[in-house]
Amino acid sequence: MxxxxxxxxxxxxxxxxxxxxxxxxxxxxxxxxxxxxxxxxxxxxxxxxxxxxxxxxxxxxxxxxxxxxxxxxxxxxxxxxxxxSDTVPKVAIWVSKQDHCLYDLLWRIKSKELKAEVGLIISNHPDLDPIAQQFNIEYHHLPITKENKKEQELKQLELLKNAEIDLVILAKYMQVLSSDFIKEFPAVINIHHSFLPAFIGAKPYHQAYSRGVKIIGATAHYVTQDLDAGPIIEQDVVRISHRDTVQDLIRKGKDLERIVLARGVRLHLQNRVLVYGNRTVVFG
Missing domain, CATH: 3.30.70.260 (ACT domain)
Known part of the structure; x- marks a missing residue:
């Protein structure tokens, strides 16, 4: 026991x-x-x-x-x-249209592999609402535009507060959080589809293909006010060859994203990550 x-x-x-x-x-x-x-x-x-x-x-x-x-x-x-150890953190998962990381996290939590409770799912698109219904989780569709971003982030913060959320997981949420949001709620983990600090920003697999790299990676990191530059929790890579197309890179990358995000979230939930400056110590 x-x-x-x-x-x-x-x-x-x-x-x-x-x-x-x-x-x-x-x-x-x-x-x-x-x-x-x-x-x-x-x-x-x-x-x-x-x-x-x-x-x-x-x-x-x-x-x-x-x-x-x-x-x-x-x-x-x-x-x-x-x-x-008997405290079960409450997490919110944020998504856009891609479902692979969302499904992976939900199954790991449901099977008790990750010790957490999903309080709600937030998305800037309605596409993944059926998955939330499948797992009986609240789904909040909050479209984001340049004009309404500040207003929508205030709604997001209110939802997090009301649900007593401890951690936000960006599971392919294709929006940049504002500095004001991060100041109010700094406990955010993101999965970036690149081996940071290489290929920051959008379409890193296309960038990697154009550069002719021989490995691609994924990075789980804490979100800061600087784009894709927060303290790194976990990374991994997979080899590719000259025969791989951009679509091959994306397919292999999605497999890697699932694993790296799950590892990063697990390390955080087990209280094994200590941040200092823009670096981390990850205790085994």
């Missing part, structure tokens, strides 16, 4: 004794550490850590853990986030 756990993600200026201080906080309160991973970015002078422990037998009640750890973390100038 699985035992509930707590996980701390910590980043702070590097200094001696950090592992001992964090571990001792857990040990002193009766916790049993089951996973611990640490990384030091020497160039940035940063210490980054993920530590997970069993809550069974832990002396501190959940609502006091954050405050108690703060007494240790604050003098270290640390930033930290606390997560509990």
């Amino acid at each position: 699985a035992v509930d756990t707590a996980t701390l993600l910590v980043s702070c200026p590097d200094q001696q004794g950090l592992v001992a201080k964090i571990a001792n906080f857990i040990y002193a309160n009766g916790g049993n550490i089951i996973h611990a991973d640490h990384h030091t970015d020497l160039e940035a002078g940063l210490f980054l850590s993920r530590i997970e422990w069993q809550l069974q037998g832990f002396n501190l009640p959940r609502h006091l853990i954050n405050e108690a750890f703060g007494a240790i973390a604050s003098p270290l100038q640390a930033k930290w986030k606390l997560h509990f």
Whole structure:
């Protein structure tokens, strides 16, 4: 039987004794550490850590853990986030007309491969509403034009707030989110059909074909105010040859997009990603 756990993600200026201080906080309160991973970015002078422990037998009640750890973390100038394994994040999936990533995510969530609840699906097109009906999920069609973009984003933010959404997944949502939206709701993961930073923007497979590349890739990344330039969570590639057409590249790319997006979302949901600057540490 699985035992509930707590996980701390910590980043702070590097200094001696950090592992001992964090571990001792857990040990002193009766916790049993089951996973611990640490990384030091020497160039940035940063210490980054993920530590997970069993809550069974832990002396501190959940609502006091954050405050108690703060007494240790604050003098270290640390930033930290606390997560509990029995918390099921609520996600919103955003799509346009392509359904391959949407279907993949929904099946993985339905089969419990991804630990999440889909609160709603948002799209700028009505095409994928039947899929939402198939899975009994709310579907909101909000067309986007240059003239109504700001107004529609306010509606999107209201929907996210009302549904208590923790994470937005852009599963081939072919629209650029505004800086104002990202400021209000920064927890957004996108799948880009290219091995970033190459071939940003639209039609990367056409760009890759024109360039005569021998591999194509896909990238799951957090969305920032800069187009296709957010912190990268997961990437992968597949080989192609001179015999492959643009349509071959698109077909192979779709397979890759499904896998890379699922991996990126899984790593996020398992609290294995720590962002610093425009980089990530992904703990195994």
